[in-house]
Amino acid sequence: MTRIWDPQTRFRIWFEIEAHATDALAELGVVPKEAAARIWEADKAAGDFDIDRIDSIEAETKHDVIAFLTHVAERTGPEARFLHQGMTSSDVLDTCLAVQLARASDILIEDLDALLAVIKRRAYEHKLTPTIGRSHGIHAEPVTFGLKLAQAYAEFNRNRARLVAARADIATCAISGAVGTFANIDPSVEAHVAEKMGLTVEPVSTQVIPRDRHAMFFATLGVIASSIERLATEVRHLQRTEVLEAEEYFSPGQKGSSAMPHKRNPVLTENLTGLARMVRGYVTPALENVALWHERDISHSSVERYIGPDATITLDFALARLTSVIDKLVVYPARMEKNLNKMGGLVHSQRVLLALTQAGVSREDSYRLVQRNAMKVWESDGELSLMELLKADADVTAALSPQEIEARFDLDYHYKNVDTIFARVFGEE
Amino acid sequence: MTRIWDPQTRFRIWFEIEAHATDALAELGVVPKEAAARIWEADKAAGDFDIDRIDSIEAETKHDVIAFLTHVAERTGPEARFLHQGMTSSDVLDTCLAVQLARASDILIEDLDALLAVIKRRAYEHKLTPTIGRSHGIHAEPVTFGLKLAQAYAEFNRNRARLVAARADIATCAISGAVGTFANIDPSVEAHVAEKMGLTVEPVSTQVIPRDRHAMFFATLGVIASSIERLATEVRHLQRTEVLEAEEYFSPGQKGSSAMPHKRNPVLTENLTGLARMVRGYVTPALENVALWHERDISHSSVERYIGPDATITLDFALARLTSVIDKLVVYPARMEKNLNKMGGLVHSQRVLLALTQAGVSREDSYRLVQRNAMKVWESDGELSLMELLKADADVTAALSPQEIEARFDLDYHYKNVDTIFARVFGEE
Amino acid sequence: MTRIWDPQTRFRIWFEIEAHATDALAELGVVPKEAAARIWEADKAAGDFDIDRIDSIEAETKHDVIAFLTHVAERTGPEARFLHQGMTSSDVLDTCLAVQLARASDILIEDLDALLAVIKRRAYEHKLTPTIGRSHGIHAEPVTFGLKLAQAYAEFNRNRARLVAARADIATCAISGAVGTFANIDPSVEAHVAEKMGLTVEPVSTQVIPRDRHAMFFATLGVIASSIERLATEVRHLQRTEVLEAEEYFSPGQKGSSAMPHKRNPVLTENLTGLARMVRGYVTPALENVALWHERDISHSSVERYIGPDATITLDFALARLTSVIDKLVVYPARMEKNLNKMGGLVHSQRVLLALTQAGVSREDSYRLVQRNAMKVWESDGELSLMELLKADADVTAALSPQEIEARFDLDYHYKNVDTIFARVFGEE
């Protein structure tokens, strides 16, 4: 990913755009065909661009594309004057950025695919591993660890679709001249370059490719980062000392704390939480870039010089790290079961509530009956058993027999639709 | 749009979700069919919900859905106990929010259609109205005012497609119970409610519909707001005293300043600029809402209570205002022409540059020859004429005849591809 | 707080600014003294402003201050023409906003004082209540619950100082005319109004008071909101089922879940987490408001119409809610002790490490010796005892006697500097 953003790659893309455009101009008879051919040959002979030389020309001209063209002229000879005919710098810069962001998208899509594969594998591995579901951090009702991962799979699958759409949004080519009117360059040149560079044609440009495209792209990265934060936060919670249902892999030789030798900390997922903040932080500057003045100003440029590499490299790194965390996540089913049982059966309270209403007790009375027993269990810190208390409550037993009460404390009951959900998320298989 | 967010509408949607779910449960034989029917009838008889009553119940229970159900029970009688069987509050709340955001999207899509229609009309009206294109706020080369609007059309058309996608993202229905396992409610209930409410089924929920969907939705609104800012900024620039190529409609009786009776200010588009900042400001809280704890916490709720109405109402208002601004925009073609000509022909400098390179002068020398004459014109504040200076420059006339120079100062040359661009943007017609 | 932002209050402040300015003009002999006096008397006689009337005038003039002045003229008679002499609308609007934000600050400072008082009381109450300190959510070493609150006290005390500074930043008065030159109004008028309204004089204004002041103000509110989130997050963690060291007060009659009668959720602090996101979300629009065009544009106005009330009302509500949460927080010292002991003495690992180095073992070896025993305890889920394992490790006992090892497992050792810290935070008392 970093290679996409290094100067050599950028100049290579610039050159290709310019040379392809010259080919198309040669086809139109605007420049000599031999000149177009000579440009490719001279480049092949010369190899890598001399970045120091380009920098030193730019120090004088204060214009990056002119500096580059001057350097190419030095390597190419007089035919170089047929480069950049009727084009403006933004034709090169914006089309190059489109190529870079499209390539970055391809890597990020691969990252997502790798993450999805790992989540899927672990989801099936723990499809029926019982664990407590929690709302507000409080025990609610049983789920399975596989269901947690199925949710993450569905979320990152949505993100994959969003990224594919965002990629399409930014993968356009503009070779339309100084203010986008094709005054000095035929639209067929744009079509040729677009095809060669793997882009679509920008329907209307104004010297620049409109920045709503890039805003949408970086906003999409911000959403993906937020999903990373969600899964990372889940792991951080699971690794808490009191919960400890899962743990980041802790390699031999690793040290958790310089002061406390007993520590094993979820540092990778905490790191991911911070990285998510950064990628999100790049969304607003990208949105502010949209309202350029008239046909363009250059305020977007410095922003993109930061967030182009920073957002894509950070997200690439974060997706790879998250994939590794999930891949190697140490899961403790025994501890999950222990936690699940620690509240004296409170997690079954809803089923008793429903059984009472089915037995003719009003919803309000049912709620009251269950709650008054549940609160005792709650306050006993799980020492008391909800089932036993209910069986000893005359108002409850007036409606439900002991057997009917006991039947509501069955774990498998909760998992009868896991197959259905997995089929929805992963497809029939 | 405000109606979508008032309490009566919200409770109406809640009721429909609950009553449709009860229908499906009746179909499954879980509740009596007569009870399901009775619930609809009692509601029809009772009419509007008593919001004060609901509020007073909530003051005691501190739970909004329970307060609502208690109120419905009071209007319905004992059959009300068959409502909400196996459901959790979020089933109602999240599905309701999906309905509200989907309806809000429909209005916003209509807003965009109205805006697109107005932009298109004005674009064709001014398809060939010459005006100067500006980069960096500096005169560049000629465009037409219609091209500026064509660009805006293409941008808002992209935004329309994005909004349609964002609408699909949030229009899902979850009726999956306390932690999303369908433990106490059959998935067919969800399918039934989804169909009745015009939604798709949420593949996997965790008590709540995952918030990456909402994040994507509000991020999309932020992009649209940024596009509004862009067009608003264009109008503000055009109305500047020194430019004055277009002006917001200034109604009879309107006063521009309490102190200066001569003022006519672009206050509507400045207002739009501020509104764009607000809608953008809602993106980050929406992104922060994604990482809920475990199966859910309720931190997203207060955020959505603000940004649900505020973002959609503000954007609805802003789109309507922008439509009106463009619809009534007073355009001054004469002033555009005057501005276009004010730089002594500098806007044609590129064509001369290209002609020189075509005539065999190196790109670097050509640039230098044109620039040295252009700078004189620039410093004369448009008093000198670039064409005349070039004709008097021996180094130039060594390569180009006076007639060849004059031929480069032709305006129509710039507009030969306007039809092509319009066809790309608006389709063949 | 909402009263500060209602129209009647706003018009009252506008009137006072105008009438005080007229007094100063009368003192200068620019307007008749009797007219200035008459303006106050007519207002006293007329009472509240007729907001509907003002709105209907504004619908025609599309200018709020002109509408207001016309209404005042209707209630006052011909002397009203001496109002607003040499002033511009922003003189009234911006000075009014300064008064509103200053008053809002006063309420927020009171809120902070109330919060600080409650935190201090609870901090002293639990000054020596042992609890485990956690880094990364993992048990680290013992702290006291009072120390946690002392930290919060210090943080909100810093926020109080920041808010006092932010209040000074926005409490300025500008009565400087159309472009801030005092062309038509003497600077002494500004000085008079400033004094009467409790403000300082704005050294240089440009029709408007510069918006860097407001940006700093709203940024400060964003920092305070983030501190609220921090303390709210602490409570949410402490209330988790597995931790349950403290709990939000749960009133009789309150229901935690519509489906699960056993739930008691930290909904207030989750709500605060969401509110913090909103107040933070207002920071960026406020920052974007700084770069107004030339002497001013009006893009800041719509933003301030949202965030002026929304940020201050939300923060006021949030501070009051947090104060109540801390005030009534149910603290469970027994559970804290239980948690503290659950890791088999691992929390004392550092002290053993230090004792080994003091006894001549190298830091690296000491770390390895402690870690190898600590990991066994970790993996036993607290069933094994670190102290016993160390006493059975020959490499350890080669350096430390059993008594020396036992001495490292003393809780009071950790609290010897609590008094010092309290004195730093709360002052000597």
Place this chain on the structure above:
Amino acid sequence: MTRIWDPQTRFRIWFEIEAHATDALAELGVVPKEAAARIWEADKAAGDFDIDRIDSIEAETKHDVIAFLTHVAERTGPEARFLHQGMTSSDVLDTCLAVQLARASDILIEDLDALLAVIKRRAYEHKLTPTIGRSHGIHAEPVTFGLKLAQAYAEFNRNRARLVAARADIATCAISGAVGTFANIDPSVEAHVAEKMGLTVEPVSTQVIPRDRHAMFFATLGVIASSIERLATEVRHLQRTEVLEAEEYFSPGQKGSSAMPHKRNPVLTENLTGLARMVRGYVTPALENVALWHERDISHSSVERYIGPDATITLDFALARLTSVIDKLVVYPARMEKNLNKMGGLVHSQRVLLALTQAGVSREDSYRLVQRNAMKVWESDGELSLMELLKADADVTAALSPQEIEARFDLDYHYKNVDTIFARVFGEE
């Protein structure tokens, strides 16, 4: 500025913190005095740290501070075991960050001083250079170019005061051990290190220095960046082709456009506009860093690794660039005068309005009389003269004589309080 953030500097600061702490421990008798002395000597002998070696140790231990200490031990010998006694990594990391941010603040304060000096010089140079004041981009009333700069001076002077306060906020030292209780290290060590490193003592830390401090710091940088954007935007407006009252210095050899040789673009100030967006973008991640879990998590760390260097280096660069832009700004007083006069005297409309009210005409009638003449001038594009039209308006001349009208069109009248404003801003001199 970049030097502050390079690894060698960071390790140097780490070493100083550790070594000063060891000195204090030696003073307390906890470690041998000779060991403390030896640590300094060994370091002096060894010179620069071997960053590759530290990296390779970290690759194994996955802990940066432990890697550093191991490297120091290798250079120092057995006495190194007396380093880091009773300390935790954050003691080193957070105190180091405080030192780095304090040093960065010092550079930024110097930057602001340099900018203020340049603004002041140019403000006095153009203290009485007449130029039009604009609200909403529309000509309002006359100001001077010096007044514009005086406003900027006052704004950056406020920013200087804010930065000094923000520096004090982050310049604290924490040497308080694993969870901030000073369990294994005496508070006097912290006091000693604080004094040696130029910091104040953190009253209460929780392993980490609380992040509200850093949030306030980065929020302050965001405000400063917004002020940079404001002044940059002013220059961009002034350089517009139609305005051209000032221009960024355009060096010989510089090229404005690869396609259009006539272009001279305000690229530096556009660049500053983009940089401001970036620095603002770092504010929200910094605010999100405040709510760390319990005594700390490490999610803040990755954020700070980006924004620590990026925000300070970007702002340093931006302030220097802005200073240079203002220093060399080419100002065109003749063009300012021409623009000022282009609206046919409309800029004097308020003075006529006031004169009419003084002459007994009601405010509403006066406004109407002036506005009806002003609109004719407005529509004539400055061809008509307001003064002549007023002298020909019988309703006006019924109240004012021709001489009285003419007297209202005097420029100097507007500048009588410039001295007063300059004295307020720059102090008496």
